[in-house]
Amino acid sequence: MLSKLDQQQYTKRMNNRIRKNSVLQSVFFLSALFGLFVLAILIIRVVTQGFGWIDMDFLTGRLSTDPERAGIMGAILGTLWVMIVVIPVTMIVGVGTAIYLELYAKKGKFQASIQTNISNLAGVPSIVYGLLGLTVFVRLMDLGNVVLAGGLTLSLLVLPILIVAAQEAIRAVPSHLAEASYGMGATKWQTIQRVILPAALPSILTGSILSLSRAIGETAPLTVLGIPALLIPFPNGFFDTFTALPMQIYYWTLDSSLVAEYANLAAATIIVLLVLLFVLNSVAIFIRNKFQHRY
Amino acid sequence: GGEEAADNTESGDTSADGASEELEGNVVIDGSGTVYPLMSRLAEEYMINEQPNVSVEVSRAGTSAGFEKFLAEDGTDFNDASRPIKDEEKAKADELGIEVMEIKVALDGLTIVVNPENDWATELTAEQVNDIFLGNVTKWSEINSEWPDEKIQTYGPNENHGTYEFFYENILEEQDLVGDINLQQEYSTLVTLVSEDVNAIGFFGFGYYDSNKDKVKAVGIDFGEGPVEPSLDTIGEEGPYANYTRPVFTYLNVNNAKEKAQVYDYALYIAESANDFAGETGFAPIPDEEAQAQVEAIEALQ
Amino acid sequence: MSVVMMENKMTVQLNQEKEQSAGTAIEEKDVVFNTKELNLWYSETHALKNINLSINEKEVTAIIGPSGCGKSTYIKTLNRMVELVPGVRTTGEITYKGKNILDRSFRVEDLRTQVGMVFQKPNPFPKSIYENIVYGPKIHGIRNKKILDEIVEQSLKGAYIWDEVKDRLHENAYGLSGGQQQRLCIARCLAVQPDVILMDEPTSALDPKSTLKIEELIQQLKKDYSIIIVTHNMQQAARISDKTAFFLNGEVIEFGDTNTIFTNPSDSRTEDYISGRFG
Amino acid sequence: MSVVMMENKMTVQLNQEKEQSAGTAIEEKDVVFNTKELNLWYSETHALKNINLSINEKEVTAIIGPSGCGKSTYIKTLNRMVELVPGVRTTGEITYKGKNILDRSFRVEDLRTQVGMVFQKPNPFPKSIYENIVYGPKIHGIRNKKILDEIVEQSLKGAYIWDEVKDRLHENAYGLSGGQQQRLCIARCLAVQPDVILMDEPTSALDPKSTLKIEELIQQLKKDYSIIIVTHNMQQAARISDKTAFFLNGEVIEFGDTNTIFTNPSDSRTEDYISGRFG
């Protein structure tokens, strides 16, 4: 067998195999870098194009058709208002659903079908959620294209992500903690409330921040809802019409053919959006590192 | 009459609207993307200088899509249109009991554009334009044997836009466009497409040409009396570019105007001030008399 | 009444009890748990077969037997923790102070309040030491800060860990060593003053030193509590228990005084197991 | 060379080797591994200290010692698997057939082809039994179906598992019992005919029956292979090995004939360990 293989042939083959390994190792490494390379180009381009346009006036100003005067405070506030809707809605519904599925639902067909349903929902294109929001929130519930409608639409969109994250967080709480609580005569809800949820909270928070950042960056569903292209007053309630950062980027990109500077405004807005996302993600990572339990 | 009108608005703060009280609420406008630059400019000026507590929201779904939102229960207050309202739309309005008022806001010159490097087709007759877009000729050389033996690439805004309809109905007289025409939803895309294709020829509103003179070149059109280039001076329903000139409108939901003071006030503002901002947003103003007549018609609503 | 007075009283009582139990070694004890014809199935597995056992108050009852014989299952049945496993079925009867705990109408929360449990792996909550102890009292509605403080001290003293942790009551319990954690868990259990404490191999995850401490603690606790302890360690069973039950394949093979079982078992399988021939 | 010829030659050689080793029991053996002044660090931990050991061909060398003393580390150094742990540093020298394997220029792939390894937990690939065996030969470029079939049969026979699996060669290896899986792993190792087989507690995850089978197998294999086996089981070391090395805290305390070590150890720590006083 092997020892009977022609020694020369064996050596040649071994050389070959080892060379292949090291060549491909470099290829793999370059592949891993490729994504980062694109990321770098993307960021450099956006920053060089938009950075000069970012100043206090831009950040705090009102929207305008005049690029020199235009500010994105309205879009920032719109995005914040939407977040104020998305956070509690997704947290309550998402965590509630996760608790139900993990701790209350009997393992069976019903539970399995909800689970399947959730993973299907996670794969539904965001634009379809836009249509759902348009039909249900804007039209049937007659909210119009206001913060609440946008927020609820985006909440439904990211809900599956959060549910799955919360389920994993709950599952990761070791059963011996729950047992300890039951062993003291605690009821199920007491155990969930006092032991399981606190232990799962950091991971749940991380998951919800990540799904929130997904919601913030979404454009497609909002285009379907019909967000106005020009909206100067700041939104200050759930029932105000609004515009959001990605929508502003979208419209400015489209109109850059009419006013060249709009492209710079779009880039500047992208920077703001990326910074916002970066901050959110850092918070998520911070929470994850800071509160990670050792059980 | 641009200068005069400008004076008007500046004093407008005190005089024209001095009597009217502080208004609140919002005005919802949707419709043509072509008219959007003018309407958004007007809306902004109105909110800054006239009624800071009124929110004018301008969207841009396109003329037809906009009419669908306009002609609906709880529909929009105004619909910008780059073509006149159609009979079906009128019928729908009647059906819903919506009284519609047409306000002509400006004049647009349909502009035929080519790539800046196109040094042959700088002038075309109206018939040649038709031939190109109907597909009667497919190569430049078929128009003029000295021109390149290359396929002509045609571009235009898609059917969502009033510009298309104007081109199809008024210029091509309802003959079908060449099959392989590249129709786009977004003007930015169109501009880019034409600016990067030497054999491109496209059509869109004057405003889009005006803002992209560095990327595309307008073709002078010969309507029989020598080539005319579109410009704020030539565009006009009586002017030399009249054949390619079309009015752009906004349609007012009169019911809403009667119910909501801010809608009425804004309608009035449009009629009074549209001419002041037409030029800078790529439109030619309408004649002053016509503008005045519209103001009076709106005032008569009260 | 002042806290100081209370403390005094406690100490007095503790002392009394010590003398009492030290004095009378042989006496008729009351039965806390009486198991009759208990059968238990995990879905398909018949894990407990016709168990009959009666467990006395204020004694240490050891349960021994090879892995998988049903020891854990049995003691988890005593506080119905076994119900947390889906698909468990039982027949037969377990009376606790005369009432059948397997009866649906018996509330598990009440049962578990009176029958505490200490687990194989120490499982403190990821909270402060203080919060760990007051967890039980709090869920049972005790909110008064003073009383809670009192309970914490008393329970930690009862589990002989007070001196080691009194200066860091508000630090996370995960900072404690394994042995300390296990004593903390015992203290947590004491904080609701149960009647019975179930212990499932409480020392198997600990080093010899900590094991010794816990064994000593159990000796102390049995004055006030009935203790049922599962252990793999024959020596431990012999050292600390009054009665021993030997389980095999879900059956009780032999049950009696620990002395008798270890010196003179009546069943050859018991002897085989004790002498290390299998298991 | 034709396949048939190769096949013949193989059988012949195998027979020859068998006879050879069966005939001469006492003889001067060649050294396969010579370890000189070997030191190894895992980042901070000094896991092996000044190891000097020479291991003979066609013998079973047992390595014993308490947990954490460096047994696994040592044998993983012999095929440089230890390098997979990040931050490992070594000094000293290990010669395999005269060449220093710790030298950078020595290719691990060559080394590992000649020095096979069997792990504590059986780790067949999640493939068919057949695919498991031909894995090694295939990566070394043997593609001929007939030869591969031959290798499979011969290796499985060599690991005394052929009869049990010959009818289900194309079933997943995970369908086998733990003991069968371990013998399959040995067979997989035999398929590339290494010179040395390293075994790290190969029976510790197995039941007594399977353990016995593997021990018998090792006795057979040592006729053709040099075997180094780590074991926790003193009896096993005594039963199957020719030489025994006793490790303690990363050092070799004693090394010599198994008989001597077990009956008359020169170091008191060896005696303490063997007699079960610690570990």
Added chain:
Amino acid sequence: MALKKEMQTGNRLRINEMIAENKNKKSMANIMEKIIPAILFILASITILTTLGILYTLLTEAIEFFKRVPIWEFFTTTELKPLSQNPKFGVLPLINGTIISTIIAMLIAGPIGLMSAIYLSEYASDKVRRVLKPLLEVLAGIPTIVYGFFAFTFVTPLIRSVWPEVEATNILSPGIVMGVMIIPMIASLSEDAMNSVPNAMREGSLAMGATKLETTFKVVIPAAFSGIIASFVLGISRAIGETMIVTIASGSSKNFTFDITQSMQTMTAYIVEVSGGEAAAGSTIYYSLYAVALTLFVFTLLMNLLARYVSRKFREEY
């Protein structure tokens, strides 16, 4: 008062008694115990309602559409001219655009994502992995509108500078950028799958003298295959559903062509285009949007089912 009494009743029984006393008050807790599961059940059913809502939304309008345009015409004809004077509603150009853009995206994301995963899981040191993986995941978090902008203003001109035949709006550039966006998704999920292959398996292979490469391709990847395939399928459904990149960079020509240098429209981009703002009910175009959305929904649903099937089918037991 009660407190005083409690404190006076001696120590040994004190807590016991207090607990026993509180037992009666616990009716509140008991009510909670009954109510909470009901509330949670209602929350959990919101996901079901979402699905029903989507189906309701899409079906009601799509049915209206199919009353006007025969279903077979919709699914079998290659001409889509929704706004023209004699409108044509063949969805094939959109399906074609969707599939082609997805294929391009996967040709980029599949190999590069998988190779990145191999690097991260098999070759990279722990330190490198800990830096590289989150960095790569940043790519997945960038809003797609930003990618659209990037595709249109950077990638397209770049492609055209080397391949001038490519049109200013084309399916190639958004496809590529979509691929870049999906890389981290595939890399991350595949890496997870490969990471969960027990090390014992790698050791088994390496100990036989196999190189890392051989170990990766012959042992690790087959063992992680179900996870890898699942990540691919998820990537595909992401590509199918992606909207803004194609909307911005691929134009709106409803060409039925396989020429990737040309502009094409995907189902998602069509929805954006037609909905524009909030298109009011009535016209066939408006209904067509829902017919397309329903098709898209069914598409992604099928992909999810496929993912499920595949990961079950290819799971290697170990």
